[in-house]
Amino acid sequence: MFRFMPAVRNQGKCGSCWAFSVVSALEYWNAKRGKRLQFSEQDLVDCNTRNKACNGGNPYFAFEYIKHSGISDGRRYKYAEQRQSCRKSQFPSILQIKRFCTGTLNGDENALKSVVANYGPVVVLIRTSNTDFDFYKRGIYDDPKCGSDKRLVDHAVTLVGYGTDSRYGDYWLIRNSWGTSWGENVRKLRFINNN
Template sequence: MFISKKALLAITLLTTASTSTYAQLYLEDDEAHPTVGVSAERLFGEWADKHSKTYTSAQEKQKRMGIWLQTDTKIKAHNQKYDAGHVKWYMGHNEYSDMTPEEFANHFNLFSSIDQEPIEQLGLPVSDNFVEQIKRFQTGRGLRSSNNLKDAVDWNAQGMVTGAKNQGGCGSCWAFAATAGMESVKAINDGQLVSLSEQELIDCSGAEDGNNGCDGGWPKNAITKYVKKKRGGICSDQDYPYIQGETGSCLADSCDVVPGTLFGGCRYVYSPRDPTQRSAQRVMDALVTSPVIVAVSAAPYSDWLSYAGGIFDNADCGLEIETPVDHAMLLTGYGEDADGNMFWEFKNSWGADWGEGGYIKFDRDPTLTNHDGRCGMLRYIMQPFF
């Protein structure tokens, strides 16, 4: 169910009307709207209070309520399809529900947050020491070797992934994906899970590394070129905290690196240049040893904006070759739900209020080869190592 053209015109014209008048006219114009019988102003107000929303003027509040109501309509229409079994994922309100899809993309700078630098040093080998550490961890946790794939892998459940974080209004997904990968690999290596500093990467791993702060970057560059070669480690998030939306001067000298963060680098699991190497099985194999960093397409933005749970199988989100990517996340595992639907599970960086506690699932076909996968997720698979 969509808002009528007349209602949309009312949203545009009623910039000087009171909020209550706006809500009343909106509902009178579109009687089929799901919130009929309930004050739209009240519903919007409850949502705004929950998310501590404040607006600079009555006009801005009216505009945001109009967008929120459009989002509300889209959510309810989509969830009817979910209830009928036509799709595997459902939508819900979150802190971004008063943004248009374009504003949502701009908020996270998705148009430039991934910078596909020339690919160098493909498939760097993992050190023998790290392989031995992985084997000891697998033995202690009852995990199988990568030559005998598990039916499911969940590094979050193993306590090897830090909590949900929020990059806010900054195109820094590359930094959050890089720290998430390093945090998990370090925890697997030495048993100590420490939240690492995204702000250090944003401030200190700059253009010379192929990164550009809040205007985008590449996770592998941050780990290999900065953490390994320049810094010899990275500070904790506690000692070098995140300042949402800012690229500042490098303050790395003000804190000590976290012990155990001198990484050997970050490798591609297979060559991104060769589509024939793309393989769901190879990604599953890598996931048995640790979470991996992936680059994806976060379009269509309107669907990502309101994702709340289930297995994302949107046909419009790239199942093609050379899918353009604009976002980075941490792939933490794979599994199968109670209905036998196979999935990948990712930790995102849009806060715990988004998705399933900050996570999203994609549909998984373990036989997929020579293909980009859902939303291009099989194009770039990066794995930090010691």
């Protein structure tokens, strides 16, 4: 499925990972169904008033927005790395979702694997501050400072799969929004979850 995805995009200095993670999940779900669509992060940044544009946000509110207002074509409503006035009337929605699910799995990694295997990618929140996550290049990322305190999460990513390594054991594959120079094979990070 990776080969059908658009290249990883870069949120730049705008704190819009919440928008990028949601758009990435939607694009994966559509690719899985044979539809190669590109959705607009800028639509979410400009028009989704429940989030704080470049000052952070909650993926839940982005999904709510798409459920009620739809989302525009990313090839037309292009990303600007800053909040602008909402231009939804110029760039109508190309997708509206009927429903979405949220939940906390409380460390149940088998349940999370089941969700990914049966439904596809999910948006997850992780901690990147006070870690060496920014400098990740390749291999399996394992940072003991990551911790399990849910109050410390500060970044949204799209969990696209999982695997097992003979040396490190189970790991997660994620899609980040920091451009093509960050991470392994452009599209994924191998990430161990110890908590």
